[in-house]
Amino acid sequence: MTDQHEHAAVSNRAHPEAPARSSGIAVIPTDAVANPGFPPERPRVTDLDPKVEKAQERRIIALFFVSIIGSIAAIVFYIVFPIIPGDMQSVRNNTMFVGAAIALALLAVGVGVVHWSKALMHGHDLVEERHETRGSEPTRERAAEIFTEANEESGFTRRRLLRNTLITAAVVSPLPGIVLLRDLAPIADPVPLLKHTMWAKGTRLTRDPSGTPIRAADVTLGSAFHVIPEGLNELEHGKLEEKAKAAVLLMRLKPEDLHVTPGRETWGFDGIVAYSKICTHVGCPVALYEQQTHHLLCPCHQSQFDITHEARVIFGPAKRALPQLPIAVDDEGYLVAQSDFTEPVGPSFWERVL
Amino acid sequence: MTNEQPKRRKRGRRHPLAMVALIALGLAGTGGAYALATVPAGAETTSAVSSDLVAQGEALFAANCATCHGLALEGTEDGPSLIGVGAASVDFQVGTGRMPLAMSGPQAEVKPVQFTTEQIRALAEYVASVSPGPAIPDEEYLTGEGADLAIGGELFRINCAMCHNVAGAGGALTEGKYAPPIMGVSAAHIYEAMLTGPQNMPVFNDDNISPEDKANVIAYLKYLETTPSVGGASLGSLGPVSEGLFVWIAALGLIVGITIWLTAKSN
Numbered sequence: 001m002t003d004q005h006e007h008a009a010v011s012n013r014a015h016p017e018a019p020a021r022s023s024g025i026a027v028i029p030t031d032a033v034a035n036p037g038f039p040p041e042r043p044r045v046t047d048l049d050p051k052v053e054k055a056q057e058r059r060i061i062a063l064f065f066v067s068i069i070g071s072i073a074a075i076v077f078y079i080v081f082p083i084i085p086g087d088m089q090s091v092r093n094n095t096m097f098v099g100a101a102i103a104l105a106l107l108a109v110g111v112g113v114v115h116w117s118k119a120l121m122h123g124h125d126l127v128e129e130r131h132e133t134r135g136s137e138p139t140r141e142r143a144a145e146i147f148t149e150a151n152e153e154s155g156f157t158r159r160r161l162l163r164n165t166l167i168t169a170a171v172v173s174p175l176p177g178i179v180l181l182r183d184l185a186p187i188a189d190p191v192p193l194l195k196h197t198m199w200a201k202g203t204r205l206t207r208d209p210s211g212t213p214i215r216a217a218d219v220t221l222g223s224a225f226h227v228i229p230e231g232l233n234e235l236e237h238g239k240l241e242e243k244a245k246a247a248v249l250l251m252r253l254k255p256e257d258l259h260v261t262p263g264r265e266t267w268g269f270d271g272i273v274a275y276s277k278i279c280t281h282v283g284c285p286v287a288l289y290e291q292q293t294h295h296l297l298c299p300c301h302q303s304q305f306d307i308t309h310e311a312r313v314i315f316g317p318a319k320r321a322l323p324q325l326p327i328a329v330d331d332e333g334y335l336v337a338q339s340d341f342t343e344p345v346g347p348s349f350w351e352r353v354l
Numbered sequence: 355m356t357n358e359q360p361k362r363r364k365r366g367r368r369h370p371l372a373m374v375a376l377i378a379l380g381l382a383g384t385g386g387a388y389a390l391a392t393v394p395a396g397a398e399t400t401s402a403v404s405s406d407l408v409a410q411g412e413a414l415f416a417a418n419c420a421t422c423h424g425l426a427l428e429g430t431e432d433g434p435s436l437i438g439v440g441a442a443s444v445d446f447q448v449g450t451g452r453m454p455l456a457m458s459g460p461q462a463e464v465k466p467v468q469f470t471t472e473q474i475r476a477l478a479e480y481v482a483s484v485s486p487g488p489a490i491p492d493e494e495y496l497t498g499e500g501a502d503l504a505i506g507g508e509l510f511r512i513n514c515a516m517c518h519n520v521a522g523a524g525g526a527l528t529e530g531k532y533a534p535p536i537m538g539v540s541a542a543h544i545y546e547a548m549l550t551g552p553q554n555m556p557v558f559n560d561d562n563i564s565p566e567d568k569a570n571v572i573a574y575l576k577y578l579e580t581t582p583s584v585g586g587a588s589l590g591s592l593g594p595v596s597e598g599l600f601v602w603i604a605a606l607g608l609i610v611g612i613t614i615w616l617t618a619k620s621n
Contacts, residue, residue: 044620091584118620207562208512215561224556226512251556287516288527290554295528299516304528315528 038125046119056119063112070105074098191351195344197229197246199325204230205250205274205335213334214250219272222291225250227274229337245345247277248325249287250335251307253294259309267326272335274325275311278346279303281318296322319348380471381445381478381490381542404479411480414473418454427484432458439550440487441478446546448474450539460530461553488549495565496541498573506574509567513558521591522575527554537579541572 046053077097084090135143150156156163186193204213208226211233219225227248235242255271267273275296279286284300289307295314296305303316311322323345326338344352416425422433429435433455436443447453448469452462469477478490511520517533519525524535531554536544548568551557563571589596 042621046620088581088584092582092586095584096586114616123620209508218559218561220557220559220561222551222557223559223562225562285516288533289556290527290531291551291556292554293528293531297528299525 041124044119044123047123053120056115060112060116060120063108063115067105067108067112070101070103070108074101074105077101191349194245194346194349194352197340197345198232198242199229199246199248199337199340201337201339202330203337204330205248205327205337206230206232208247209233215333216269216272216329216335217333219250219252219335221252221254221271223250223252224287224289224291226277226287244283245278247285248274249277249289249296250274250327251289251291251294253307257294257308261310264310264324264326266328267324267338269327269329269335272327273307274327274335274337275305275307275322276325276341276345278322279318280313280320280322281316281347283346286322381449381475407476407479408483410473411476411478411483414469414477415480418468419477422455427481436481437485438487439481441482441490442488442546443550443552444478444481445474445490446543446550446552448477450543452552461532464534488546491542491545491549491565491568495545495569496572498541498569498576501570501573503570503574503577505567506570506572509563510571510574513563514571517555519591519593521588522578523591523593536575541576544572544575545569 081093081097083094205227206213208228227250229246252272277285279298281303284298286296286298288297294307301317303318304314305311306314323341323343328338330336423436424430427436451465451467522536524533526532548558
């Protein structure tokens with residue numbers, strides 16, 4: 001851009017004279033702040049001192065050389081630090097050195113180019129005006145003409161039925177796509193799936209992950225067992241879905257520490273209690289059990305449940321106590337469930353009715 | 355350059371580990387001797403050395419522990435009863451410096467060990483002689499030989515990782531309590547912690563996690579400890595919070611700095 005153009009552009013930016021006539025509605029301010037334009041140009045040291053300019057040029061050249069060295073170093077490092085299968089240290093060395101060298105190469109060239117443009121290139125301020133968005137009068141007239149001609153030729157406004165069926169066809173065409181969205185929802189009604197778990201009368205409590213049954217005598221005071229229902233490991237389909245609902249934490253406390261509400265006296269066994277591991281807030285596994293305070297902490301949002309008071313919420317965003325799994329001991333001394341959970345486990349859902 | 359540092363640190367860590375392993379060896383020997391001594395049939399094999407140790411332990415206990423735990427291990431208002439806690443518990447609590455307690459607080463802190471290996475052995479022998487409890491583990495479960503890392507890893511993720519962090523870096527619990535990091539803890543102390551459930555940690559007895567599986571978990575932890583992070587700096591393995599903080603402060607700060615430099619006028 002020439003200097004002449006530049007000056008013209010700058011003067012263009014100044015406000016035009018206020019119009020002589022007003023429509024009577026708009027208030028046109030007459031004391032508008034004038035565009036101050038650019039501050040006076042301050043020459044850079046590289047403009048004033050040819051020595052500095054030369055030094056800066058050498059610095060930029062050095063940066064480009066660093067970039068070249070970085071690129072070559074990346075290749076060298078790739079050969080010097082090969083990835084040896086099974087050796088994690090070799091993977092670490094390879095990614096680290098090759099990555100650092102490539103980063104150096106790209107960063108040096110980037111910094112060099114920016115520094116070049118800032119220190120050595122033309123330092124004047126320039127203004128480029130935007131193009132006019134409005135087309136010229138003849139162009140606009142011709143465009144309107146094309147519309148009229150097209151209407152006459154096609155009969156879009158004359159042949160009404162033709163036009164309306166076309167619009168209807170266009171409106172109807174996305175409907176199959178909306179119907180296909182149904183496939184994103186579960187095929188079965190999700191509500192029964194959310195309300196029931198694998199636990200049933202007589203299902204043994206087994207260790208996660210081995211699936212071996214747990215005897216009541218195994219659960220010593222202060223113990224915490226991570227429990228899955230018997231038969232979970234043998235499931236062919238939906239093993240993880242079932243585990244996500246049926247996971248249970250089994251703990252043994254002193255029986256006198258437990259505060260049992262009437263009706264739940266038989267749900268535990270000699271201080272052994274089982275609670276759903278799925279948080280009633282948003283379903284994280286609640287398993288951070290403190291055996292002295294008997295608090296259960298959910299790691300996701302810090303909900304705390306008090307096991308001595310039937311896992312009631314004592315802190316955090318959860319609203320309901322963890323559902324308790326009623327347990328008993330079978331003839332062989334193994335812990336079994338008395339029934340499924342008596343309420344849906346996990347977070348609330350729309351159709352949940354207690 | 356930066357890669358050399360973790361290496362050097364690890365080599366440095368080797369040293370205390372080797373020493374701890376030596377301690378563990380000695381302790382395991384004690385445990386073995388104790389196990390022999392408590393076999394009902396061999397009740398008469400209790401050696402003179404062992405009874406000497408018990409006497410030394412009793413004196414140490416009376417001088418250092420009885421204020422809170424009672425002269426007969428019966429416990430007081432300030433400390434729990436130690437009847438039935440076993441040698442494993444004593445070795446863990448005293449061997450990691452948690453006991454004697456410096457002050458009461460949400461939980462006992464790890465601090466420099468206050469007793470010599472010999473004294474800890476004597477204390478453990480004494481407490482175990484008053485009433486039986488979990489013994490110090492055998493060496494065979496601590497070396498990691500023939501252990502199954504995959505099983506150990508799965509058991510760790512199911513039973514331990516929610517409190518101790520998936521990389522064993524530890525994590526917060528309620529009301530000022532926390533699960534301590536397990537990296538750099540000796541195999542014997544990890545085993546004893548699982549067996550006895552110190553403080554708020556639940557007990558994982560041998561019926562829950564068998565001694566072989568405990569050995570698998572320990573081997574997995576030792577594998578984690580010695581295997582470098584493939585992705586570079588692990589930032590303490592604390593998870594998304596520490597990593598996010600690093601990105602927000604360091605990486606975004608760098609980007610802001612570069613942006614300012616890009617748009618600043620050159621002088």
